[in-house]
Amino acid sequence: MAGTKPLGISGRIARAFQASQITPLLAIVGLLLGLAAVIITPREEDPQIEVTMATITVPFAGADVRDVENLVAFPLEQKVSEIRGIKHVYSVSRPGVAVITAEFRVGVPRQEAIIRLYNKVYSNLDWVPPGVGVGQPIIKPMGINDVPIMTLTLWSDHANPVQLAEVARTLETTLKTVPGTRDVYSVGAPQRAVLVKLDPGKLAAYNLTVTDLANALKAANVATDAGDEYSRNTDFPVKAGLLLMDANEVHNLVIGLAGGKPIYVSDVAEVVGGANYPTSYAAYGTPAGMGGPATGLAPAVTIAIAKKQGENAINITDAIRARLTQLKNIEIPADVHVAVTRDYGRSADAKAAELMEHLLLATVSVVLLMLLALGWREAVVVGVAVVITLAITLFASWAIGFTINRVSLFALIFSIGILVDDAIVVVENIHRHMAMGNKKLSAAIPIAVDEVGGPTILATFTVIAALLPMAFVGGLMGPYMRPIPINASVGMLISLAVAFVVTPWMAYHLLRKLAQHHEDHGAGPGHAAESRLDQKLYALFNRVMSPFLLGDKAKRNRRRLFAAIGLLVLLSVSLVGVKAVILKMLPFDNKSEFQVVLNMPEGSTLEQTNRVLTDMGQVLAKVPEVVNYQLYAGTPAPIDFNGLVRQYFMRTLPYQGMIQVNLVGKDQRSRQSHQIARAVRPALAAIATRFHAHLQVVEIPPGPPALAPIVAEIYGPSYTVQKKIALDVEHLFEHTRNIVDVNTTVENPGSQRKLLVIDRTRAATLGVSQQQIVDAIAAGLGGIDATYLQDGNAKHAIPVVLRLPQSDLGSLDSVLTLRVRAQAGQLIPLSEVVHVETTPWSDAIYHQDLLPVTYVTGDDAGHVDSALYGMFTLVSEISQRTFDGYHLSQHFIGPPANGDSFSIKWGGEWTTTYETFRDMGLAYSVGLILIYLLVVGQFRSYLVPLVIMAPIPLTVIGVMPGHWLMHAQFTATSMIGMIALAGIIVRNSILLVDFINHSVLAGKPLEEAVIEAGAVRAKPIILTALAAMIGAFFILSDPIFQGLAVSMVFGIFVSTLLTLVVIPLLYYVYLKRYGVQALRHEV
DSSP: OTTTSOOOHHHHHHHHHTTOTHHHHHHHHHHHHHHHHHHHSOBOSSOOOOOOEEEEEEEOTTOOHHHHIIIIIHHHHHHHHTSTTEEEEEEEEETTEEEEEEEEOTTOOHHHHHHHHHHHHHTTGGGSOGGGOOOOOEEEEEOGGGSOSEEEEEEOSSSOHHHHHHHHHHHHHHHTTSTTEEEEEEESOOOEEEEEEEOHHHHHHTTOOHHHHHHHHHHTSOOEEEEEEEETTEEEEEEESOOOOSHHHHHTOEEEEETTEEEEHHHHEEEEEEEOSOSOEEEEEOOTTSSOOTTSEEEEEEEEEEEOTTOOHHHHHHHHHHHHHHHBTTTBOTTOEEEEEEEHHHHHHHHHHHHHHHHHHHHHHHHHHHHHHTOHHHHHHHHHHHHHHHHHHHHHHHHHTOOBOHHHHHHHHHHHHHHHHHHHHHHHHHHHHHHHOSSOHHHHHHHHHHHHHHHHHHHHHHHHHHHGGGGGOOTTHHHHHTHHHHHHHHHHHHHHHHHHHHHHHHHHHHSHHHHHHHHHHTOOSOOGGGSHHHHHHHHHHHHHHHHHHSSTTHHHHHHHHHHHHHHHHHHHHHHHHTTSSOBOSOOOOOOSEEEEEEEOOTTOOHHHHHHHHHHHHHHHTTOTTEEEEEEEESSOOOOOHHHHHHTGGGOOSTTEEEEEEEEOOGGGOSSOHHHHHHHHHHHHHHHHHHTTOEEEEEEOOSSSOOSOSEEEEEEOSOHHHHHHHHHHHHHHHHTSTTEEEEEESSOOTTOEEEEEEEOHHHHHHHTOOHHHHHHHHHHHHTOEEEEEEOOTTOSSOEEEEEEOOTTTTTOHHHHTTOEEEOTTSOEEEGGGTEEEEEEEOOOOEEEETTEEEEEEEEEEOSTTOOHHHHHHHHHHHHHTOOBTTBOOEEESSSOOSSSSSOEEEEEEHHHHHHHHHHHHHHHHHHHHHHHHHHHHHHHOOSSHHHHHHTTGGGHHHHHHHHHHHTTOOBOHHHHHHHHHHHHHHHHHHHHHHHHHHHHHHTTOOHHHHHHHHHHHHHHHHHHHHHHHHHHHHTTTTOTTTHHHHHHHHHHHHHHHHHHHHHHHHHHHHHHHHHHHHHHHHHO
């Protein structure tokens, strides 16, 4: 019998460690390792995802967009696409420049990726002959570590933007000394310059041209180290020439002679030192009463600070705050204010503290559960086992390379209920054997551990088998969620070791007095039903199971039960079909920020863009939850991870703008950030519509970002027709209910441009070179940098800019009055060799993976709040229409094989959702196969594993109605919960089947063994189920992980109750059919 049966490996381990002196030392070492991990592990809000991107900018001055596409974009795309590890290649061709973006697959090491890219590009620079005019490629790599963890916005009611920029650049140098910082740069800072405002009349009066002035400035700004003078055995270095140092020197510089008298720069132009012609604006605004600018809005400069890989964001941002306090009234003037407009260190610390608190509460709750169910001694044993397991798991997580972030901590909270299972099963069985009182505790513990050791080992590996395949999910979602399967799997292994090593030692030392009491009073041999609770459980299960086991109607009753359960499964799944349960990748998180992205009509001035942003800022200032906002015109706001993927860092054109909106803390508002963003959209959209602009209200996505929630990629053989189709599709988007934030890459079809055509024959006759003409036009319209000042205090070079006065800048009439020198020496106005023509605007041409493409983007703001449903509404509409006479084929999985016909490939949230659920489905399937193989190996049967795995579909009966009752969307985290449930429920089945096997082999009647299995194993199964539900309960309030919690709570609740009935009945049917002899043969 069990008392004489040789102990298995688990029993032998328990016997070896239950009284060993080394056991408590091992426990202490585990606790210390966990403490060290908490201290040294970097903390951040979200996991670091290694995604590397790079932009390759290639200038091609003066080239038409088609020449840029064919001579630059196409050849370079083809070469970049050959690089190993490349996922996508994008390009944008504009007149005069091409920008190619290389996106590497997630996980490709940044350094390796960039080296491959540089090698490929620079080893193929001969793709264009040198004389064509294509410039040198500029490669700018971007990755997760380029995202600033902190932004500081400098503003003042009195200081001007140039003064703010000087303070910002001084702070850049100082803050770079804070350990762990990486890039420190300013956004919205105007560039210092010396402006030489040309007077065309005076230039002509002194017989000078723009070229003459530029050459004079260059010639006067030359110096060199000429050599050394040796005198009296001393070496004196000699420097020849003087460099221009300030605006006054430029003002007084002699550039020629007239009648024997010097001509100064000031004679032909006004020289002003200060800010260059603005290419961007930045401003800081607050609602009234927030202690912001007196007028509610003030010019600003924002300093962005990124961190090095692996550094602790909390330590860095705390150090920066401390340094700012020290610098007040030293580097930061009294009238300059510094607003911390982003602090991912503090948000990470707050999130980590909140989740650590939840982790502690979950642990305490599980211990209290044990206290109520088994007693205080057993509760202490389980509590110590959980704490040690969590401590070692934290250390293992650090060793693997994970940081302490929301996902890794959620993994631990979610795992609490799973990690405690082994300890609960072992402690409960020790408690049961001790209550029998027929053995000494030292003998009972190894036997009790051994009795459940085999099933516990198998059950542990089934949970790991269910979870671990999720670690291989691809895309951005894979590494984002990877801490969950890996931490949970490692934790399971550690919990198994703790259950066999530490738990017996704790039980031996804490339960000795209680065990002695049982021995002295002789509870005697018997089974668990002798206890009062067990008697009630036995009576309950006898009453529930008998109709399905005994009597003539038992077989019919079983069939009806199984049919009813099958019907419940189908009804539960149908909740998705009728939209009672909404499918979504991930729900929106409750963040403290969102962004407004503005695209004015092409050709809009920077000032007009800034005016529209200011109007929008006035709307935002009236929102009660807004604490401050920053306007950025002609320059991007400091990027976040979403902006990195969407390439917001390239938003530098005058008609592009952004607003960074910061909200009060979550504990100070009743509305979530998603509700606030949806509420402000109509008022902001009304302003955008008034100016014919496109608007997007962009929230930080809870998971991997995409170009937009809904993306239609339009392919075809004619780019002109593609653009027409895109405009028609855009119109359909705009007139489809609940579709908002509609935009397209097709530029304003009515836009025009001015072309200054040089009369080459007339110019050649006069002896005027085309270069002279182009330089004069460039100076008149945009200004040219003639030379640079050598100011020892400047962090950036200060150009000397030749340009027309502000009143004439950009005026073609004024530009054409500028003069160039003919070969004979006379001055010729530009109007003699140049005439103006109006031509259509040259649209940018987009490529994706070597195919020309146009994009139409949008979002769904309907009550379902899922872009998938909006997309499928559009799919239905498009399938019923023709566009410019063409019927569009629609693709969902991949792009068309070629561009021979017009088609749409749907992307955005759909692609991320499809790929994630596809990979998770594969992981689920692999997990089920692994579970089947493990159970086959244990029970030596091909059919018994099918019985044991039968409850897995039953989880749907809890999961889907649970989402419906909680009004929760079924998300990727919900799927993670379902995958985890497969392992947890199989664990219960194994315990039940194993008990029935032991009872039948001990000679008990099959019906009694089936009833007793439910009665005896109900207690540990319900305890482990409650523990898992308690762990999930503490993540129920988190928007992102709510789906996982709902799956766990409702799935475990329903499937556990059904498993206690269904598994014994199914196994009864199996044994009835194949006989007990088959069981004995298998064993």
